[in-house]
């Protein structure tokens with residue numbers, strides 16, 4: 471992978487990277503990373519005052535542009551000269567299709583931070599033809615939840631035949647949700663899950679009694695929620711020939727003090743989360759596993775999206791269309807680039823034990 475694909479929608483001149491929803495917590499982290507990389511950028515969102523204030527705080531020049539989700543012309547004005555738009559305005563069930571459609575109609579690549587499986591599935595179903603016709607790449611969930619497990623699943627299953635089950639297990643502590651994360655979580659609670667069982671996507675309530683899962687030390691054996699709503703349930707089967715894909719999440723992630731009452735926390739306090747993501751794959755010939763361990767899930771998500779945007783702006787996607795992270799980029803190279811950046815450490819195990 472990582473071959474050069476030339477988009478049909480733009481010439482060779484490099485355009486800016488646009489950030490929609492730039493004034494939220496994730497948008498600010500994305501903008502700061504773009505500034506640190508010296509990227510030309512456009513900050514977009516619904517409040518000109520907030521956008522101007524953010525631009526004034528950055529260590530690099532940035533243009534600002536107001537755009538409303540219900541005004542497609544204003545969104546097109548954001549994307550028409552940009553190489554890539556990173557949508558940070560969640561929930562994405564509200565913003566995603568509008569921003570992605572504007573991007574496609576102007577030949578601009580689109581990334582977002584969605585962790586909403588029904589929305590992720592919808593984007594694949596609704597925009598695939600249009601993305602290919604317009605020579606653009608669309609990657610929903612190019613963030614902490616979504617992309618990292620998708621890439622890790624590709625790494626773990628490389629060379630494995632007849633994969634039976636891929637299990638993604640998250641141990642997250644210290645997650646203090648932003649306003650949009652909380653809104654998204656509350657919307658997901660009670661919404662149908664996307665399930666992938668016996669080679670077929672299904673939509674249904676999912677869930678059931680918590681199970682236990684053994685994470686690498688020091689996390690250890692923990693109670694986990696089953697059928698955790700995760701976009702990678704949609705994306706992993708696109709490139710891993712597994713019979714089933716499931717996602718688990720530590721139960722006590724959601725019972726910690728403050729997880730749902732931290733909308734107004736400052737950025738430094740919100741950075742105190744820690745994570746382990748395990749991906750385990752079983753087949754008739756054995757089990758393989760890998761895990762990522764790091765801190766600050768919002769920072770990890772923001773840098774992941776900027777890394778992808780930089781690669782798309784440099785035409786470094788394996789193909790065009792609505793893609794998962796691992797369909798667009800070499801999992802090995804992408805994850806190792808993030809490891810070098812200090813986002814996490816990666817450990818691989820050929821016998822499945824972590």
Ligand SMILES: NC(=O)c1ccc[n+]([C@@H]2O[C@H](COP(=O)([O-])OP(=O)(O)OC[C@H]3O[C@@H](n4cnc5c(N)ncnc54)[C@H](OP(=O)(O)O)[C@@H]3O)[C@@H](O)[C@H]2O)c1
Pocket residue numbers: 491492493494495496497515516517520539558559560561562564565583584585611613614615616648649650651652654767768771772
């Ligand atoms: N997949 C992952 O791992 C991952 C990681 C990080 C974040 N996320 C998701 O990304 C989203 C943003 O998170 P956040 O931490 O940045 O939340 P946040 O701090 O609450 O910021 C939300 C941003 O979205 C904008 N927004 C919300 N509704 C909008 C609307 N109707 N029109 C225009 N703009 C709108 C807000 O604009 P105003 O400032 O004008 O209110 C703000 O800029 C959430 O859905 C979260 O779940 C996912």
